[in-house]
Amino acid sequence: MKQTCLIVADGARARLFVVAPAQGARRGIRLIERAALVNGEVKSHGRSGSGAVKSERNTNRQAGPVHPIEAQRDRHRVEHERRFGAEIVKRASELTNDWDEGVVVLIAEPRLLGLVRERLRKALRPSLRLEELAKDYSSYSKLALERLVASRRLVQ
Structure with missing residues (x-):
């Protein structure tokens, strides 16, 4: 089995994750989680300090309607996603830096x-192959991801 990184x-x-052969009587693969990242900026979008979801409407009748600035918000979200x-x-590069050959499978929205x-x-190093799934x-849980990767034959 080639060295494989699953993102x-x-x-x-x-x-x-890095992919390893399953141990014991179980056939297939097992995933070993190497890093978990959270984008704190995106996680907090649309939430007020109290945890309630913000709305586009101003509930204070005297203040008038909220001015829409949707394009600016979209640019802001994209910038946060770009940083993430x-x-x-960076993490994938660090994880695979010492690999001579292998595969990086990127599954992302x-x-x-x-x-x-x-x-x-x-x-990535030129000797590493990148595969993608949009x-x-x-x-998904780790077990569900193991089943998905095996059923779609994303790892050889």
């Missing part, structure tokens, strides 16, 4: 995949 991420969190993507790339793809390619499986 499962969305805009709010990322987990990095840079942290994912499409938007984050677009932000991370080229940075990760440039950061899906959001970040909420």
Whole structure:
């Protein structure tokens, strides 16, 4: 089995695993978690200090309606995701730095995949192959990810 790094991420969190053969009577693979990252900026979006979800409407009748600045908010969110993507790339590069050959499998929501793809390619050694899957499986348990990777044959 080639050395394999599995990255499962969305805009709010990322987990990095190395893949090892299953032990004992169990066949297949097992995932060993090497890092878990949380994007604190994205996690706090849309929450007030009390934990209640903020709305676009101002409930104070005397204050008038809230001025929409959606484009600025989107740019702000993308910038936070870009920074988080840079942290994912840094961790993946550190994890695979001493590998002579192997595979890095990046499973991420499409938007984050677009932000991370080229940075990760440039950061990895040329002898490492990058494979991608544009899906959001970040909420899956380790066992569910092991089954998914085996069923989709993402690891050889």
